[in-house]
Amino acid sequence: MQLMEREEKARLHPRSSKSKEMSELLSRVAERGDVVAFQELFENFAPRVKSYMMRKGADPNTAEELAQETLLTIWRKASLYSDEKGSATTWIFTIARNLRIDRLRREFPWQALPEGHNEEASDDTPPDEQVSERERKQRIHTALSALPRDQHEVVTLSYLEGMSHSEIAERLGLPLGTVKSRMRLAYQKIRESVEDLQ
Amino acid sequence: MIKHHLNDATLMSYAAGSLPEALCAVVVAHTSNCSSCAKKVRDMELVGSLLFDKIEPVELDGSAPTLALRGIAAEIDSVIKPHSSADNISSARAEAEIHAGICSEIPAPLAAFIGNNLDDLPWKRLGFGVWHAHVGPESECGRGDLRLIKVAPGQVLPEHTHGGTELTLVLRGSYKDEIATFGVGDVEDVDGDTEHQPVSDAKEGCICLIASESPAKYRNLVARLVQPLTGL
Numbered sequence: 517m518q519l520m521e522r523e524e525k526a527r528l529h530p531r532s533s534k535s536k537e538m539s540e541l542l543s544r545v546a547e548r549g550d551v552v553a554f555q556e557l558f559e560n561f562a563p564r565v566k567s568y569m570m571r572k573g574a575d576p577n578t579a580e581e582l583a584q585e586t587l588l589t590i591w592r593k594a595s596l597y598s599d600e601k602g603s604a605t606t607w608i609f610t611i612a613r614n615l616r617i618d619r620l621r622r623e624f625p626w627q628a629l630p631e632g633h634n635e636e637a638s639d640d641t642p643p644d645e646q647v648s649e650r651e652r653k654q655r656i657h658t659a660l661s662a663l664p665r666d667q668h669e670v671v672t673l674s675y676l677e678g679m680s681h682s683e684i685a686e687r688l689g690l691p692l693g694t695v696k697s698r699m700r701l702a703y704q705k706i707r708e709s710v711e712d713l714q
Numbered sequence: 715m716i717k718h719h720l721n722d723a724t725l726m727s728y729a730a731g732s733l734p735e736a737l738c739a740v741v742v743a744h745t746s747n748c749s750s751c752a753k754k755v756r757d758m759e760l761v762g763s764l765l766f767d768k769i770e771p772v773e774l775d776g777s778a779p780t781l782a783l784r785g786i787a788a789e790i791d792s793v794i795k796p797h798s799s800a801d802n803i804s805s806a807r808a809e810a811e812i813h814a815g816i817c818s819e820i821p822a823p824l825a826a827f828i829g830n831n832l833d834d835l836p837w838k839r840l841g842f843g844v845w846h847a848h849v850g851p852e853s854e855c856g857r858g859d860l861r862l863i864k865v866a867p868g869q870v871l872p873e874h875t876h877g878g879t880e881l882t883l884v885l886r887g888s889y890k891d892e893i894a895t896f897g898v899g900d901v902e903d904v905d906g907d908t909e910h911q912p913v914s915d916a917k918e919g920c921i922c923l924i925a926s927e928s929p930a931k932y933r934n935l936v937a938r939l940v941q942p943l944t945g946l
């Protein structure tokens with residue numbers, strides 16, 4: 517019964533309710549080490565983390581290990597995540613991102629990126645900010661889908677393939693300045709979409 | 715207070731996890747004291763999670779359980795609450811914050827690498843009135859170049875060109891170039907073929923954290939003479 521309701525909700529509001537669900541799962545792991553909730557998180561995220569690692573050049577075995585390590589980190593650090601502090605998927609993304617930097621690029625000693633500035637946010641976020649966080653995500657999603665092809669391409673190469681501006685410039689045969697200005701323009705549209713929220 | 719910020723393209727590449735490491739160091743140091751850039755990064759991380767959401771999943775090959783999986787299983791079996799290890803992390807973080815409060819001159823993330831006294835660093839003379847100190851092992855700067863530069867008062871910094879992006883964060887004093895005056899906390903984000911000739915403050919001089927995507931090429935004659943000796 518509950519499941520049906522959930523599915524119904526998911527059909528009506530695919531994104532917001534899915535990310536809300538992920539936040540709930542993560543909170544259950546954080547609050548009482550809920551193994552069932554963790555299992556669900558694992559099934560939901562591990563295959564995408566594996567894919568994410570492979571895009572940066574990890575072979576399938578390494579990618580799988582990194583996916584498991586990412587989920588293990590989520591399990592261990594779950595209590596640092598709090599529902600009020602924002603999106604669970606964003607927090608999980610930053611953990612996977614940091615692990616990818618850490619493991620797939622070892623040349624430089626500086627790897628300590630903060631894990632989602634979310635966890636450093638103050639604990640007393642009022643409830644209406646949770647709503648605005650979801651609204652924010654929704655709007656950014658819309659803005660992202662509406663980006664012109666050339667801007668979307670640069671953004672995707674940067675986020676998913678993990679390519680630096682110079683690497684993107686080389687791949688696309690563009691001047692570095694063009695790559696940067698496409699990134700800037702993309703961000704401008706994203707910022708405009710949430711400007712009135714805060 | 716902070717007047718000069720990071721370029722949006724630089725911030726976005728940082729949030730994406732694709733900014734060269736040396737540049738990340740400056741971004742982390744600046745955003746730890748700049749709420750406006752930190753706020754942008756939050757939205758940019760949200761972009762990351764949205765793109766990540768749409769990744770085509772690759773099923774896990776469960777046939778060979780690896781160390782990490784066994785680790786999860788072991789922890790679940792022994793019903794270790796996630797809190798236990800997280801508490802250590804939080805207390806380490808709290809300690810770092812207290813530490814940062816005592817020594818505001820060096821941003822906390824940087825202090826973890828170089829300690830908390832700018833005067834105590836192993837400065838090496840680079841030319842007249844200019845010293846430098848590497849952050850991290852010199853041999854491992856394959857992807858970018860990260861160093862601190864100390865300049866005596868009223869001194870012209872060696873002019874240089876750079877390949878790709880160069881970030882300069884002021885930690886003490888200030889400097890001025892063709893573009894503007896940069897004070898403590900300000901960051902200058904330039905790229906490509908920009909050539910600039912910064913002059914340090916006439917009274918205080920300056921100490922800056924400088925990261926570039928590729929090894930800096932100093933054009934000043936003195937700097938060029940010492941280049942083979944210092945590996946610049």
Ligand SMILES: [Zn+2]
Binds near residue numbers: 716744745748749752
């Ligand atoms: Zn800033």
